[in-house]
Amino acid sequence: SRTTDSRTKDSRTKIVATLGPASESPEVLDAMIVAGVDVVRLNLSHGKVEDHVLRLHAVRASADRVGRVVGVLADLPGPKVRAGQLPDEGVRLVAGETLRLKAGEGASDGTCFQVDYATLIDDLSIGDRVVIGDGAISLRVEEVGDHEVVTRILTGGTTQGRPGVHIPAERLRLHTPTDDDLRLAAIMAAEGVDFLAVSFVRSASDLVKVREAVAPHRPHLVAKIETLPAVAALEEIAAEADAVMVARGDLGIECPLEDVPHLQKRIVRHCVEMGVPVITATQMLESMITSPSPTRAEVSDIANAVFDGTDALM
DSSP: OOOSGGGGGSOOSEEEEEOOTTTOSHHHHHHHHHHTOOEEEEETTSSOHHHHHHHHHHHHHHHHHHTOOOEEEEEOOOOOOBBOOOOTTOEEEOTTSEEEEEESSSOOOSSEEEESOTTHHHHOOTTOEEEETTTTEEEEEEEEOSSOEEEEEEEOEEEOSSOBEEOOTTTOOOOSSOHHHHHHHHHHHHTTOSEEEETTOOSHHHHHHHHHHHTTOOOEEEEEEOSHHHHHTHHHHHHHOSEEEEEHHHHHHHSOGGGHHHHHHHHHHHHHHHTOOEEEESSTTGGGGTOSSOOHHHHHHHHHHHHHTOSEEO
16 A cells, blocks of 8 residues: 555546445545545445535545545435345345245345336346346346246345345336436535436436536536446447446446456447546455455456556546
8 A cells, every 4th residue: 555645646547435434434534545545435325415425524624634635426326126125134045946026115035025116027028137236146037927027046145135136227117317316416516526426327318417407516427337228328428428437346237247348448448539537446456345455366457447548446
């Protein structure tokens, strides 16, 4: 880790860091900024907006103490489809077994997930792939009945809480940005946030809606490319956005994992050619959760993103 502010004088690739419970104390936040953080991300998918406003002001105060200019990015939640509450101990889904999906708000268990998406039955077809949580658990639709969908568990694992249920984006009827996104965007823009990241962008018009919602404020809009429709509309989205994010998490759920590197390079190359700042994100230094040192694969991943021309790493 760099321990002085001198690293900012010749740094071209910027660092975006997510603020969380382990990093929001003044001491840790000061140390992160001294070590090289250029933009602090606030994940609005979790917590109350009032708490994020307090974190925004905490970042401003920390930057003043350290003597650096630091941007703040508020990441809007976007549409979320979730399963009903699982038992406290969670459930283990075993590959080869079946799991039923029903549209509803009730509790879920290891044999049936209630999903808070009213048109679930209508929007799934036999052969579709459904992903649970962060992508570790995947299902294949085998039957679509009048009241439930029967799936086969392709890759199993343990899940708990209210995991996300990922439905193919081209069928998802939830609009982007959501009403909640626009409400949060207006609040954070009024508080002076520098960047707003718009989740699950599918067209340039999604960004226009956010701009209208936050007027007269003018935070920079970051279009998160995390669906195949967004990749197809990359040119128009990049032309409307102030910056673009290669959001490899959901993009890796939408398409085969082996396609993600090609798509990453394509998005970065297009943004470089257009002069639009681009952020590469998701699982960069994932090992920091358990280890003080990165893996060699992580170092190579970061270096290759820099070599490709990415403007920032998150």
